[in-house]
Amino acid sequence: MKKAYYQHRFLKEVARLLSEAELKAGVTARMVKIAYETSVPDKDDKGTTRVDYLQARNFHSEIKSKLIDADKALESAEIALKYVVGVNIDQPLRLQDIPLDSMPIAPIESKGMKEAALERNADLKTLNLGIKFYDSRQRLAKKEYLPKIGIQGQYVGPEDRFGVKNSWFVGIGLNMTLFDGFSTKAKVAQSQIQLEKIKDQGILLEKAISAQISALHKTLSGLTEKMEVLRGAIEETNERVNLAAEGYSAGLIEYEKLLSAQKTEIEMKLARLQCLVFYHTMKSEIELLSGAM
Structure with missing residues (x-):
């Protein structure tokens, strides 16, 4: 949305600048016309x-x-700005x-x-949540190697044919899988691969963000100096x-x-307007990267 806003501001100021230039050029054209119609050139002029x-x-x-x-x-x-903001075109x-x-142009530290x-x-x-x-x-996959300990219970009843009455048996059970067809090993290996993959993605993303910030910072510094x-x-x-204008009016x-x-x-005024809109556009990209928008 900020990019659309800055583009709108830029074009509005370009139109204002050209409007002022058109007015001055019209005055100058009339002045030149009068000078041409009333000109009586000398021998050497x-x-x-x-x-x-x-x-x-x-x-x-x-x-x-223009x-x-x-x-x-x-x-x-x-x-375009109305569409981005959500305002009716009419x-x-x-x-x-x-x-x-x-608009403020404050120096920004690259490290910050x-x-x-x-x-x-x-x-x-x-990505950090994924890690x-x-x-x-x-x-959790590695815990499959550990034995499972739990409370076991058994109910016997009703009275059987030998005269044994209803009863409960409670105890602690230990369960250990001796061989599971390497399924646990496969789970651990798969989870390790997924973990290393997302860690690598995080490292690459950090490097990409740092490189992009460095490039944007250099661009901002260059634009500030140029402005x-x-x-x-x-x-x-x-x-x-x-x-x-004074010299021409005086015939000098x-x-x-x-x-x-x-x-x-x-040309100079248009170039400075372009630098200004580029600066604020680059600044909005940094805000987008840092989540400050």
């Missing part, structure tokens, strides 16, 4: 050309097309609007994650876009530099 205007329009239409695709994907993700999905960037996963994992608990069960079966790098890159690209730089800055800004 070609000014704003028709190619610049067409590039601005093309960039605006690309953003609009926004339409994002809205469709968001609608599908919302239906009813609105009421969720608190929490941006991915505001492994201990929690090994302690809480449901499959491992089931106890087959161990008890093995001990910090992208955070700084986004701040720089924002400044670059603002400077490029060409439109291509402004277009490049705008594309880089969108």
Whole structure:
């Protein structure tokens, strides 16, 4: 369910980001159009050309097309989330609007994650119960070698033809099987094989969980570092876009530099959103392994 929720959040923020980018691209396209229509190029300066205007329009239409695709994907993700949660498709999905960037990103220790996963994992608990069960079966099979001691009782009556009256005889009996056709030995061997098999399964499962936790931890660490790098890159690209817009308005730089800055800004923001949703998705997988969900 968490994966569906994070996917819905991601697509919603992508749609919001593209909506803002589409608005900015539309303003820029109108600005380029005005500059092209009023441009009087000097001898050494070609000014704003028709190619610049067409590039601005093309960039605006690309953003609009991506926004339409994002809205469709968001609608599908919302239906999938409703299905997982158990909400009727015709009813609105009421969720608190929490941006991915505001969700906590706390460092997680690999050793602590492994201990929690090994302690809480449901499959491992089931195997441990199976080990106890087959161990008890093995001990029970071995008891077949021991003699059986029990209380025996016998009733005699009614009075027989010799005049012996009704009577009870009570005593302790000892029963030992001298030869049972190796059936006890076969039971012990079979229970031993089953016990060793399930123990091996438990060891393999522990190793698999530990390896998976280690891989997820490395992925989380890498995503955390990448998000910090992208955070700084986004701040720089924002400044670059603002400077490029001011420079283009003042006629100091060409439109291509402004277009490049705008594309880089969108790419950086989308990359950081992807890192955020990957981080929280990986974290939910760790919670699933450890049984913390």
